[in-house]
Amino acid sequence: MKGQVLDASTSEPLVGANVFWEGQASSGTITDSDGRFSLPVLNIPTQLFVSYLGYERSTRLIQVRDLDKLQRFYLKPEDFSLEEVLIQERRGDEQVKNLELGKSSLSMENLKALPALFGEVDLLRSLQLLPGVKSAGEGTAGLFVRGGSADQNLVQVDGAPVYNASHFFGIFSVFNPDGIKKVDLYKGNMPASYGGRASALIDVSLREGETTRLSGEGGIGTISSRLTLQGPLLGEKSNFLISGRRTYADLFLKLSSNPDIKNNQLNFYDLNGKASFILSEKDKLSFSSYQGSDFLGLSGQFGLGWKNWVSAVNWNRVNSDSSFFDLQGYHSRYSYQVKFDNEDNGFDWNNSLSESGIKATWTRVIASKSTLFWGVHGQLYHFAPSDLKPSPNNPINRKQTPGVQGALGNAFVGLTREFTDKLSGELGLRQGVYAQLGEGKVYQYPGNAPTDSDPSDSLFYGPAEVMQRYQGLEPRIALRYMLRPDFSLKLSYNRNFQYVQIASNSSAGLPIDRWVLAGQYIRPIQSDQVSVGVFHNFDQNRWELSVEGYYKDLQNVIDLRNGARILLSDQVETELLSGRGWAYGAEFLLRKNKGKTTGWLGYTWSRAWRQIDGISRNEAYNPRFDRPHDVSLVLNHQFSTAWSAGLTFVYTSGQAVSFPVGSYVLDNQPVPLYSDYRNENRFPDYHRLDASVTWKNPDRGRKWKGSWNFGVYNLYGRKNPFSYDFRVLYNNQVNYSPEDGEIVSTRPGVVMTYLFTFLPSITYNVQF
């Protein structure tokens, strides 16, 4: 019997690997300098074992026909296993000893093991399983972190912001899981080097390519396919990774018998790439780019498309063992287009916004117990005019909103210090100076009250002229005290200012949502958060336990007045109401990172409030995402090298909503009557169980490895409401309308829409 033992990741021969027949370890052999071996055959079929220090052991059943050819065994380095990757990224006692409060990290290996809607591994939806993170509703990827709105989260890819991180109106997030290395969620303490949003930072890192060989992976799923290629670029000192994903949801449309749906288009794609260059022993340069687009087409005439294009360049320099420098530049652009091809009624409506930035960070280790970092971050916002152009025969006027610009300069400094063996802290300051810049026009209103009266005058500003200026100092403090080696207490205080926000009052984001910059009538959001937490590891760091509490105060949050028309208005300020918000809660997390069974159990009790004059009779109300109780259970189990399974269970309080308190007749039709107080009712509690099973093809030494994933979303078919519609029911039927024929009876009714009950999916993944 002849064979060869090779490294699975590099295909390089392994010298000195042990090879022996089952039960005869003492009479085995070792591989030579080419990784080859020769072993006498005694009794077959029987198992052959191949082992090598630092690599996973390989076992293969050898039959007579296998003796004719050279058998290749590819051994995987042990640090390719899930547990080892986690150990590399986080020390076992990391959560107890670090200064991080309200931070969660997930590796893509974690995420890929979770059951997913349509089998699509989704980064943002997976974060909803963490304590303190709420969802707006069934199937949506928007995140509401510790009582903050979705636009108060900074979602960034390799340091560059993404303005609309969702596909399909929020059902999926824009991140192709194969192109991502990990995601860090900061919901409490944020280092002074980050800022710009009031509630959370979702920091996504793209993967780098391998430097040794060209490899790839991909998958064919229920609604999309993926392909990733990576490898060396110009020798071993540079590498690339390019990853793409494309949906074919249009196929589902074809299944419909309704021609109005059948002839439509609905698809999205993502493309991200990264190239890294080791310029010298001290310098590394990397380029990252993400582009993604959605398109919805109706009847070949109407189209809605939206697109993100995000690029970043990062230069990391190691000046010495104690001195580092990072320079980053980025540009992020988001645009959408709505088009109706029709000679008489057609139009073409375009809008885009962009942010460009440059950030420099210096880090100096002062002695062994202190680290100082400081830097500057400049940001330039450009929100282009929203432009609706009618077709030549369409008699409506062209409509343009004015464009708007803003510049934000930040300086930050932070010190991390180990004061005593038990007490450590991070003290940071961030100073932002913001200016809304011309060219532009600002309407003036009597009493400076845009919502109460028509403009009395307007002021014009020239290009780059300062229209409005704001500034804010943002202190950041984090302290950790070790009560025991495995038990710590942490405290933090954070202030953030946010100078851009979405003017909307629906809970789920739309691609045409209007972002507005701080100006004369829109003040920046100010967020102040205090958190406290206890962290405990036990059973040799196999288990992590944390309990965190927080209180967050938000100033200058906006909402819309009744019937506001935002999208094409050049007087947005007349449609906005402003007020304050606050949120508080306690988060419990028990997590197991090692062993065959991993996962976590999370429970959050929290409340979120808003008080905005002009809404709910000026009294405090709960936003829709206020869901006081939130339980999530996530489990993964590795049954064998081939079989693994994942399970998630979520249970949350229902969304806060307004139900009618009566009805009345107006214009000869019934109209639901609502209370003046907002969101005093609740949907029923939401719960759902998802499960998945993964089967990996045993390593047979082939150049490629495949795996199948079978999943079921909402295993027990819970009918969680998506919406309640209060309307007249004709002939006691939910979907009967007067156009359908004779009306026998009419009465008021409530129609519940629910999505996704027992939704199976299948995905085939391959690595080569």
Add this chain to the structure above:
Amino acid sequence: MKKTWILLLISVFLFSCQEEVFLDLDQKEGRIPVIEGYWTDQGISNEVKISLAKNYYDSLDQESVRDAEVFVKELKTGRKIAFRYLEATRSYRPNPSERAIVGESYQLNVNWKGQTYQSEGLMLAPPILDSVVWNYEKDRPFRGEGYFIKVYGKIPFLDNNQYRIRVIENDTLKNQREDYLLFDDTFGLQVFEKGLELGYAFQKNDRVRMELYRLNKDAFVYLSQLVNLLFSDGGLFSPPPQNPTSNIRVVSGKGEVLGYFVVSPVLTRTVVIAPK
């Protein structure tokens, strides 16, 4: 338009289902009066309906208030125009010879059970309605197939451009939420000169009556908010539902009032769709 996308999105996955449910709904204390007043230059259009709001699951029948005192006051002269309750129309109506005069301001007054409700409006000049034509159109996206009516006219005003067209098809007011035809000058008013197409597909021999109103802004805002509310499906993409902001206020007594008051010129045309 937004609605279309969302409906499509939900239907895309073919995994959405609907069923009727019964929710335990809160009830409003007391019964709130609902006033719907029209004061126009057409005697037949002038009426005030007063009814009472009820619990959501109660029958759809309207409970009319028959014992209120209703009048419209001409603000310049102080002259009161009395309205009397007519059982046939279940509304309060004035003498048919009474009508609004362009340029005058009017005040609606309703006294009922110790409460007084008021609202004001200015009678605006009517636009020019030239002609109404219809044509058969083959199936078009978002429109369907059938006879479509175009209205031609001219709007010579620089301000107060808020309009509503009410369409009555074979004696039935088109009042489904997608039927409301409200427009202002946001996108200019040339559309009226070049032919404003009513978005309904009519059938052969349909008798169609159109009424064009020029509304005060508060009444236009009320109706716009009403349409928004009728479209609210309680889902994530809908704004939180709110009652339309009434332009009627309670001036004495306690409680609330719902509804709206319109002072407007009315231009009407009636056509019968007869194939050419």
